[in-house]
Amino acid sequence: MIAHSKTSALMARGSEFLGSETAILCGAMSWVSERNLVSAISNAGGFGVIACGAMTPALLDAEIAATRALTDKPFGVNLITMHPQLFELIAVCGRHAVSHVVLAGGIPPKGSVEAIREHGAKVICFAPTLALGKKLLRSGADALVIEGMEAGGHIGPVSTSVLAQEILPSLAAEHLVFVAGGIGRGEAIAGYLEMGAAGVQLGTRFACASESIAHPAFKKAFFRASARDAIASVQVDPRLPVIPVRALRNKGTEEFTAKQIEVARRLDAGEVDMGEAQLAIEHFWAGALRRAVIDGDVESGSIMAGQSVGMVTSEEPVAQIIAALMAESEAALDHRAGARSIAA
Structure with missing residues (x-):
């Protein structure tokens, strides 16, 4: 991490919160974000997240156990708020002492955030607007993800760059906010970190990693x-x-x-x-x-x-993807620091 000192410094809050070397989360992609990819990302210094999706509690129980057998690093579980067995899934996460639970797909139902925190886990919620972000933080969320419409899968109507400008200036100084949607290179990561983001989330960039089981x-x-x-x-x-x-x-x-x-x-x-x-x-x-x-x-x-997706041109190991992102971010920050030095 010495080679990426500027990036690591800007990611420090996010990395400490996640318990990972870098504050790079992998977005939960159904059928893709399973034990092999999740463990590989965590082992490479990122933060893997299991996509629970429509899994039953029994299936999630087995997936968490299988992931833990492949890594001793922290990883999270993404739960869909409208899942009919949400509280049973939360209990499964609790039994496995999962460190972070991501709630996605809508406003968390009453008691769900409290149930997660009772097990000692951190709660990460998606915030599509500033007002909802503030409400989620008041309701007990430990961190937010703001995801723009450039992302894959289910999306909202606003771009990542606009969400970042709306939300980061108001919340990032006192709260942990991760930025997602359309991020494929480290230069973009550097920009959002300088705006106050605690870290970033990428999905598409990891979908075709060597460790991904995708066909x-x-x-x-x-x-x-x-x-x-x-x-x-x-x-x-x-x-x-x-x-x-x-x-x-x-x-x-x-x-x-x-x-x-x-x-x-x-x-x-x-x-x-x-x-x-x-x-x-x-x-x-x-x-x-x-x-x-x-x-x-x-x-x-x-x-x-x-x-x-246009930046995904070949199958690469997860460790290589993360190393490239960090190197690109560091080069961008070095360039900006040099430009400021010359201007001064």
């Missing part, structure tokens, strides 16, 4: 893609709400748009009621992410990826 076809789709290929899902009819998801354009994304048009037509014709129509839309992508990641179906599966 070779899934990885090749990333290598071929540019930023413009990672598109947000389109909502055709306001009566049929679609939660925006960023993924690589493929046959499946085109079919989803056509499906919405078809369902809206059937709704107008009285062939289906509103409930049936909405279910048809919701069920379209069922299992699609698994088909892409595990089975390699990159035509009809969901290839969730952020706009930084």
Whole structure:
């Protein structure tokens, strides 16, 4: 870390909070952020996070145990707030003494933050707005992640750069705020650290790491893609709400748009009621992410990826990715320090 002294100094608060060498979290990617990738990231000095997703408590129990067998470094677990067994999942994390729990997918239900903290774990929450960020901190969150629309998977409507300008000046001095969404190089990390971020979260950059179990076809789709290929899902009819998801354009994304048009037509014709129509839309992508990641179906599966996908051009070991990010950040900070010295 001596070679990255400036970056490490700016990351010090985040690194201390996470218990890792660097304040670089890996975003929880369903089917990708499992024991192999999570342990590799933690072993390389980052902070891995298991994506619980739709796992049952028994499956999460086994995944945490398997991850711990591969690393003695800290790692976290990402839980979806709307999971019907959320409190059972929290209890599983508690039994394993998981150090950090990330709550994603909405406002944490009553008692969930308290339940996590009762087990001695730190709570990290996603904050899409400044007002909600303040509320989450008042409610007991230990740290926040602000994630821009450039990210892969489920996204909000605001870009990372705007969120950072809105939230970091107000909260970063007294609270831990990690920035995510579209980060693919260390120069961007340096910029957000100088703005006050405690660290960063990256997902897309790690999805095709050597240690990732993602199917070779899934990885090749990333290598071929540019930023413009990672598109947000389109909502055709306001009566049929679609939660925006960023993924690589493929046959499946085109079919989803056509499906919405078809369902809206059937709704107008009285062939289906509103409930049936909405279910048809919701069920379209069922299992699609698994088909892409595990089975390699990159035509009809969901290839969730952020706009930084164009910076993922080959399979690299996690340790090499983290080392490159730190070196790029340090070079950027050195350059800025040199420019300030000359100006003075």
